[in-house]
Amino acid sequence: MDFPSPKSNIEKLHTYKPNFGKSKINNLIRLSANESALGASLNAIKALKIFSNDLNRYPPQVSDELVSAISKRYSLNKKKIILGNGSDELISILAQTFLNYNDEAIYTEFGFLQFPQAISIAGALGVVANDVNHTASVDNILSKISKKTKLIFLANPNNPTGTFITKNEVIRLHESIPKHILLVYDAAYSEFVINDDYTDGSELVEKYENVIMLRTFSKLHGLASLRLGWGYASENIIENLMKVRGPFSVNAAAIMAGVAALEDLEFQKKSVQHNLKWMSWLEKELKLLNLDFKSSITNFLLIKFPVELDYSAENAESFLASKGILVRGMKVYGLSNYLRVSIGTREENIKFINELKTFFRK
Template structure:
């Protein structure tokens, strides 16, 4: 059974009288804060805070999006026919089992709205994606947090917190912001132990980057089980973050439920066109993944050589740990790096105040990060970039 600390009961401020007020639970939601991008004036910025593709988007996707801009007076295809067909071809799916969203975030929110209500619970891991908590609270449910083991999702901890009130289990694999993953055998074990009435949501936003033989995105389970869905995004390896595009595959009955609440025309025409082109540009994806794999190894080696710990990651980002020693903390490192134009992600909102998340960037950005961390740990002036 969950302990008192596992269940995140909403806490709301007092409500004044005489004006419209949101329903109970809304004011208990802490708004999602995205990775920052601002740097001091005159400093070249390197945004490494949002896990974006350093190569941008596929030229084919850019061309398709540009062509779509010539039809701005027309509504987009509300059924996302061409994109769903492209996804179906890529993965050998039935297009009728695919739902397209305004980013995978919208799909996560729709899943919560469809399956969670007041008195229901949604479970996720301690350092899981912040949107899970927001989606559960928005739906009127109660978030339940399962502790992790070595910054990795703990299947047994999740199962211990499943009760008759549990409706959804959200699991990011790989997880953001830790970069860790569960082997597919562990995903199978989790699914096998869940009651059939509990929906398992496998968030595979970073699946394209994983190069481990024991990893599985969850596609197989989503196609064969009645209580599993898998979500994916075009924001990461495909470089379409600005267009907000994601997709989900799952059982026909879950797809039917989401289609009933999905906003009409929820995805714009440029996103639909760019997504259909991007998913077929395998050469661009392969180059992006190869760059990421090579630089992940280099960055880990060089950062650890400086004396900092790095959590092993299979995604396109690294979680770097800093000591609590004054002058060497994550907060001070963030300020130092920002002064150099290097914007990393503070992750105290994930319960990780002593770490920063570094998106793997271009070669130039990666080398600047290594040099800046070396200077920071040596106590040098952050503005002495040419020293």
Template sequence: MTQIKPLPHIAQTKPYVPGGKLAGATGPVIMLASNENPFGPSPKAIEAMKAVAGDVHVYPDPEYRALRETIAEAAGIADASRVVVSAGSDEIIHLLTQSYAGPGDEILFTEHAFSMYRVSALSHGATPVTVPETDLTAGVNAILGAVSERTKILFLANPNNPTGTMMPVEALKQLQDALPPHVLFVVDGAYAEYVGPDYEAQIRDLVDRKANTVMMRTFSKIHGLAALRLGWAYMPEEIAATYQRIRGPFNVNGLAVAAGMASIRDADFLTKSRDHNSEWRTRMTEALNAMGLPTPQSDANFILPDFGTAERASGANDFLKARSILVRAVGGYGLPSRLRITVGSAEDNQAVLAALSDFTASH
């Protein structure tokens, strides 16, 4: 047994549980568990990666100037020096937590928030504080009621994962105005593209309204580049400078740089992905409601039907697995009677609906 022991707060941190793979599956598996883009990456991103594949023996530009400028241009951001890039947006969650919170500090998020906020708080010795939601949705007053002198960061995914719900932009502004200046407000826009370009611009503009706000984004969802691990954020100048001080000098790999630049310029691919998602999200929500599985409106690329009890949700999950369909159990998010289903290809969506129709007819 080794004498080398991690810090107590590291030893107590429970790791993130990923969507995973279907154990023992022999044939093709329908993957609707991790909110990935059913179209895959943009063909332009694939071309861009091929074009630089022979150059990966060379370190990337440590300042990532071209990538940051391309992101800034696509997002309508005037000052690219305030755009930072990361190895997946998970890295931004970690680096902000590392920079601004430690033992004795509190990190706020809501009841069914993305679970990396908790993992990150615990792994830096900070105290996670969970705010109750109403009808699976975060609310301004509840959040403000939980803020204390010790609160250092508020993480809010909007739309949220796994609920798919979101707060209106007016509520985000109210929250931003009412938060004390010692609280960093992190708006996580991992699913913002599914709401649409107007909304993307509105959360971008929040960053310029007050010096306490960061907007973070990912290339893992609508861009279909999850395996490359690429994220970015728009920050006030001083926060960006802090971030640049502690990130790894080459935290984003060269293939991700090439693919990210090509993808964010491929407006047609993004529109096609968003339109497909909107159409199927509505069709799936209506079909599940009609089957007697209450499914709230989602603004993201997944839906969250309610099976009534934890046992029935677990039974449905097993039933789907037996048909090689993988969705996400969300008991770990305090939602044991629900399953999270990613909006997939037309064929995969039809398959999961047909399977759940059979399940509800017999269970």
């Protein structure tokens, strides 16, 4: 070979491709990335405006200010918190830290795409546990455990399905796995959840060594552009992850905005209320259009489209794009009859439904 070739497991992978649009229309309505409908906290924006000092300085390796703010906001132990460049970074370093070449890691059939990606990059073998009704199945996950299993990745609620398993099911899963297997419990959308029978996983972390909860500032807090996520796990796990994480992977702007966002309880409350209101409105409108969808406790909805070509998900995606509305095609997840749509502002949601009505009238 006369060129440098990557490891064979990397060669087989595809680069992650979000739908941020190719349309020439200005002011695109972006309902394709589960972002915050209401932007970000004004406090966070203000914090960034005064962010000009010390640009020449490296950020702290671990910001005590941000860790303390997280600990205060969510009543958690400071010593168990790790910060990351988005929770994506934490997913990658978990795979790199715990997986050897011959190890296996389990992820769910319609689970978040970064899980199989991170497992493959680490050079380990991803093992799929089938969903039941587009929802993670504890029994199917347990049936995939082998002597080689080191990690189990579970997003709860899950992206792109929006579905979740109950707290009792999460406890049953955890109780049934051997202590040497680490449960990676990704609760990226937990702040939108109001259901009593849900757990964000932190209570398991308080008691056990083999669970890590992952969280993000990209969804409820609306800081996706700054790349800020965090994890909650035993001190031993955090210490090992810190050996692998880039030394300065969380930048100073993200730290400042993160602290300000956490303090803005008003914005958080408003965003949750907005999401609940427009989710139920969207569900009602989709029913009127006779469209099937997965009941979602997140800020997005997975909508099923008819198989007839004219009204297919692919055609709907192109039609909406031609009207300046971006939604997420689900082919990469093996769900080609579906589109995933995030809750937007009032105006965006209404425009989305109006254009969808036009699409079906065509």
